[in-house]
Amino acid sequence: MADEQAPLLSVQGLEMRFGERLIQKDVSFDIERGTIFAVMGASGSGKSTLLKHLIGLLCPAAGKVVYHGEDYWAAGEEQRAGLRAGFGVLFQSAALWSSMNVLDNVLLPLERLGRIEDEGARRDRAMEVLSWVGMADFAQYMPSDLSGGMKKRAGLARAMVAEPPLLFLDEPSAGLDPIASRRLDDLVLSIRERSGCAVVLVTHELPSIFAIADDSVFFDSETKVPIAHGKPSELRDTATHPTVHAFLHRENPDPVDTSSATPAASKAASDT
Structure with missing residues (x-):
């Protein structure tokens, strides 16, 4: 039975794998009603994979995805279908018929x-x-x-x-010009105000993230664990982890030291 006092969505110790390949582990966060929650990280860090776990397309290797206090993957198929009826999804390509x-x-x-x-x-x-x-x-x-x-x-x-009480938006601004992207941001805010829904947003667009997100998680592609949580605009000013800081400030990461590279490797690098 749904617990109306519980968070709308609670992710608890989630581990995502494709076979032996680890995508992310130790993923935990709560999303309350009316929150716009951004999933951030480099390309290939597992953001869209997380979305597939949250909407029931992929089963986690470990951990829980809990809606209204109900463990999605511990529920029967009929109960899961009822939970899915509370999702709205905007896919990267819009996926219109x-x-x-x-x-x-x-x-x-x-x-x-x-x-x-x-x-x-x-x-x-x-x-x-x-x-x-x-x-x-x-x-x-x-x-x-x-x-x-x-x-x-x-x-x-x-x-x-x-x-639906929960909207999932996968790269909603992908392929849009800056003006269209801004209009879409305004639409998301307007819909949140009209309906009170929560929004899970996967995007690389920093202006969108800073403009509309109330909370976030940041996936690290190296350690395969989340390395930051919080409001993106605040993380931009306070984050000390170099990866998070570089991402939120659009800075280049520390350069790779090539001083020990072999002559052949150095030549190959210079030829690219």
């Missing part, structure tokens, strides 16, 4: 979850959410007719049309 227009894409979660029985009421809800993201005038457009930013906005509308 190419054979459906924008409106039908947004209607799909309402039809599958069956929370609004009346067809007209479902349509009204879908159009309402499309208006929130500035896409109401494009409801009849096919995905192939949309720009990258419009696809992301349509995908965001689909992700939150059923009013």
